[in-house]
Amino acid sequence: MKVSGIRVELTDACNLRCKHCLRKQARPAQYIPIAVIRTLIAQARPFGITEVGLTGGEPTQHPQFKEIVNTFSRAGYAITLFTNGADFGRAYKIISGARNNLREVRLSLDGAQAETHDKNRGKGSYAQVIEAAKICRSAGLAFSLNTVISQLNKSELAALARLAGELGSRAIFFSHLQLTGRPLSHSLALSPQERLRAERAVRNLQKQSSAGKIYLCAGAYAQNPVLLCPVPLGSFYADCKGNIAFCAMLSSLDLPLNGSQLISNLRETTLAAARRKLLQRYALFAHDRMRDFFSRRLKLADHFPCDWCLKYFKKTNA
Numbered sequence: 283m284k285v286s287g288i289r290v291e292l293t294d295a296c297n298l299r300c301k302h303c304l305r306k307q308a309r310p311a312q313y314i315p316i317a318v319i320r321t322l323i324a325q326a327r328p329f330g331i332t333e334v335g336l337t338g339g340e341p342t343q344h345p346q347f348k349e350i351v352n353t354f355s356r357a358g359y360a361i362t363l364f365t366n367g368a369d370f371g372r373a374y375k376i377i378s379g380a381r382n383n384l385r386e387v388r389l390s391l392d393g394a395q396a397e398t399h400d401k402n403r404g405k406g407s408y409a410q411v412i413e414a415a416k417i418c419r420s421a422g423l424a425f426s427l428n429t430v431i432s433q434l435n436k437s438e439l440a441a442l443a444r445l446a447g448e449l450g451s452r453a454i455f456f457s458h459l460q461l462t463g464r465p466l467s468h469s470l471a472l473s474p475q476e477r478l479r480a481e482r483a484v485r486n487l488q489k490q491s492s493a494g495k496i497y498l499c500a501g502a503y504a505q506n507p508v509l510l511c512p513v514p515l516g517s518f519y520a521d522c523k524g525n526i527a528f529c530a531m532l533s534s535l536d537l538p539l540n541g542s543q544l545i546s547n548l549r550e551t552t553l554a555a556a557r558r559k560l561l562q563r564y565a566l567f568a569h570d571r572m573r574d575f576f577s578r579r580l581k582l583a584d585h586f587p588c589d590w591c592l593k594y595f596k597k598t599n600a
């Protein structure tokens with residue numbers, strides 16, 4: 283499988299304190315050095331990679347955000363910026379300078395109304411993200427929305443899809459919550475049965491929608507658990523410490539990055555060597571998944587691939 287993209291966690295710092303966040307709030311905050319970005323770009327060249335996703339934390343909080351955007355832009359990357367939209371006026375000035383290489387801005391929206399979104403992300407955050415969407419629309423920047431389905435918004439999925447269309451969003455992406463410490467402590471997680479119902483609702487919306495596209499992200503119920511998740515093979519994930527990890531979902535979760543998810547560090551090894559190690563790790567991952575399947579030890583929750591991974595990689599206490 284060809285590696286088509288890189289996802290880079292620019293920082294673990296964030297300007298919001300969302301209840302559903304799967305990231306650990308690190309102190310002190312870490313910011314990926316620009317030298318590591320340059321190494322990454324140089325070493326990614328033989329792979330023919332053309333896409334990068336800038337994530338966090340909140341990526342726009344990196345003090346060298348402008349330089350990072352321009353570095354990827356000069357290297358010819360199509361950039362997707364994943365942002366909460368809370369400080370978008372400043373970020374917009376930076377990304378609009380690289381608009382020829384900006385694929386899209388992906389804004390996090392967790393409710394079709396202010397009350398729902400703000401309950402998760404803090405007072406005033408809904409108004410900020412809607413304003414960010416309007417800025418993108420009026421400037422002609424492609425944008426889409428990302429919604430994490432939780433107890434707070436499970437009854438607003440249709441309204442969210444409608445709102446996406448009204449705002450002029452290219453698409454809305456629905457994903458499941460990761461069952462890590464913070465979301466569990468706020469009782470935001472859906473049971474496996476509730477997640478199945480939410481997925482049915484999203485699939486019905488997909489059939490009806492005449493506006494933008496509606497997607498269910500990786501982690502949705504897999505009837506046949508033998509079908510393995512392609513995410514780790516299709517892209518590299520680098521965290522803000524320069525670690526190459528098995529999957530973005532497993533990186534800076536509440537529990538530390540442990541040996542089995544940590545592939546290597548860009549300061550110590552090359553991306554080519556990291557790829558070889560990742561392929562070996564993936565073969566073991568596939569073997570262990572099959573072993574669980576054929577020994578019939580999978581429960582309903584294990585059909586949600588990320589749930590299985592969280593347990594397998596010891597990233598959850600659920």
Ligand code: SF4
Pocket residue numbers: 500501511512513514529530531532587588589591592
């Ligand atoms: S946590 Fe596992 S199933 Fe989920 S996206 Fe990552 S590799 Fe795929």
